[in-house]
Amino acid sequence: MRVYISQRIFSEALEMLRKEGITFEMNEGARLSKEGLIKKIQEADGLICLLSDGIDSEVLKSNPKLKVVCNVAVGYDNIDVGAATKLKIMVTNTPGVLTETTADLAFALLLSVARRIVEADKFTRRGEYKGWELIQPHLGRDVYGKALGIVGMGRIGTAVAKRASRGFDMKILYYDEIRNEQAEKELGAEFVEFEELLEKSDFISIHSPLTEKTRHMFSTEQFKKMKKSAYLINTARGPVVNEEALVKALRDKEIKGAGLDVYEEEPKVHPELVKLDNVVLLPHIASASVETRTKMATMAAENMIAALKGKEPPNLVNKEVLKGGQER
Numbered sequence: 001m002r003v004y005i006s007q008r009i010f011s012e013a014l015e016m017l018r019k020e021g022i023t024f025e026m027n028e029g030a031r032l033s034k035e036g037l038i039k040k041i042q043e044a045d046g047l048i049c050l051l052s053d054g055i056d057s058e059v060l061k062s063n064p065k066l067k068v069v070c071n072v073a074v075g076y077d078n079i080d081v082g083a084a085t086k087l088k089i090m091v092t093n094t095p096g097v098l099t100e101t102t103a104d105l106a107f108a109l110l111l112s113v114a115r116r117i118v119e120a121d122k123f124t125r126r127g128e129y130k131g132w133e134l135i136q137p138h139l140g141r142d143v144y145g146k147a148l149g150i151v152g153m154g155r156i157g158t159a160v161a162k163r164a165s166r167g168f169d170m171k172i173l174y175y176d177e178i179r180n181e182q183a184e185k186e187l188g189a190e191f192v193e194f195e196e197l198l199e200k201s202d203f204i205s206i207h208s209p210l211t212e213k214t215r216h217m218f219s220t221e222q223f224k225k226m227k228k229s230a231y232l233i234n235t236a237r238g239p240v241v242n243e244e245a246l247v248k249a250l251r252d253k254e255i256k257g258a259g260l261d262v263y264e265e266e267p268k269v270h271p272e273l274v275k276l277d278n279v280v281l282l283p284h285i286a287s288a289s290v291e292t293r294t295k296m297a298t299m300a301a302e303n304m305i306a307a308l309k310g311k312e313p314p315n316l317v318n319k320e321v322l323k324g325g326q327e328r
Helices: 013-021 032-042 055-061 081-086 100-113 117-124 155-168 181-187 194-200 220-225 243-251 290-308 321-325
Strands: 002-005 021-026 046-049 068-071 090-092 147-151 171-176 203-206 231-234 259-261 280-283
Touching: 013 021, 013 290, 032 055, 046 290, 046 321, 055 081, 068 290, 081 090, 081 321, 090 290, 100 117, 100 155, 100 231, 100 259, 100 280, 147 155, 155 171, 155 181, 171 181, 171 194, 171 321, 194 220, 220 243, 243 259
Parallel strands: 002 021, 002 046, 046 068, 068 090, 147 171, 147 203, 203 231, 231 259, 259 280
Antiparallel strands: none
């Protein structure tokens, strides 16, 4: 059994593979091109990859031996799952493990942009702080008691809502295609249509997956409907937001600010966003705690071990592959 690992992962996961007698090769250099990845996986029975690796049908078809692709992420929009299913290739992810860590980061972004933390830090480091004033250069906005609109009330959205409701006494509005009655009961969350959420929220936090329906869900029209005092937080997927429209909204003060951990053309960041002070920019670190990232890697290893032993992986995305697909 041979496994190729597209980018570096934690040693705990590697040790799990070793104990099961699984031979692996891990790329410890720069991220591979598609051609480079295809070349490397030719002898592999399984592939462990990251969200930044594009696993399309060409990659999947290139190796008839390939049995399983284990994504070290909750989302799997980087993998052509439909093509994998047709080719009888299992696809797995790492759900649940990063819920609380991502929720922490989302709320950290919310606080940072509302209270102008990054701007104030830079101001202090430049030696410009000369003493306390009533009307200081970095007056921010209160978070406590405000209305938080959550787009996508799944695990992470609910975890953010808990922090907001129980810690900051915020009013929770949410929009999702599926009602979350438990959040409504336990947190007093109110289900509203998307348009109403835009109009009534002081902060909007995005936690929806990237689909054709959610791509550019936030664009010019949506920003115009938001409060001019509102902030947008995105720790989900970059393309849910039209960055060109966001830049214009921030420049024209159609909204107050934004906190972003993901980008439309990641890892590229819109050059105009970098110039704006009313946006906090992070390098996709929502799950980046030692504990969480280690667990993600070990979960991927667990999925791989199960698949190569002929068992159903704990986090199999395309369960229909077990019912059969077409031969390559």
